[in-house]
Amino acid sequence: MEQQKIKTRRAICIRGKQLIIQLLEKYESSKAQISLVQFCKDHDVPTGTFYTWLRYQREGKYKVNGRFIALSPEPVSLPEPAMSxxxxxxxxxxxxxxxxxxxxxxxxxxxxxxxxxxx
Known part of the structure; x- marks a missing residue:
């Protein structure tokens, strides 16, 4: 009787947006010293998934500025006080x-x- 080798499925690891942004920033700062494949192995991320994150970052899905709104530095004009x-x-x-x-x-x-x- 022949034994069949069964492929085990890879465990699904769901990462939050903040963690993905942190990993992308960490890769950007260290990509001169380490290859993308080695970086993915070190952080247990499939390379295909990491390439998808990079594409999403280029498309603007992973914005670093969070939920804050940029305000223009225009002078504020206060209304004149009503007659007391x-x-x-x-x-x-x-x-x-x-x-x-x-x-x-x-x-x-x-x-x-x-x-x-x-x-």
């Missing part, structure tokens, strides 16, 4: 000055002063 209402009453308590622009209940004023005193 006339002051109805002003209460001074030490360093605290409260300006009221309309009538409020005395309990509200008392609660502000209590917060100031830490009560």
């Amino acid at each position: 209402l006339p002051v109805f009453a002003s209460i001074n308590s030490g360093e605290l000055t409260v300006q009221l622009h309309q009538y409020v209940a005395p309990e509200y004023i008392q609660s502000l002063l209590d917060k100031r005193r830490g009560l």
Whole structure:
């Protein structure tokens, strides 16, 4: 009876996008010293898969900048402050000055002063 040699299937290893980007960057920095095939063997990545990652990187699938949006350094123009209402009453308590622009209940004023005193 003949024995048949059965090929074992390669284990599937799913890598995250960040790990793929890190491996691509590591290869870019070391490709002068090591071949792609040796790099793939050292990191247990099939060469075909690595070539696919390189193609995806060229196509822009693996962008390094992440989820941040680049902003242009344009000056920001702030809106002019709206006309303030006339002051109805002003209460001074030490360093605290409260300006009221309309009538409020005395309990509200008392609660502000209590917060100031830490009560």
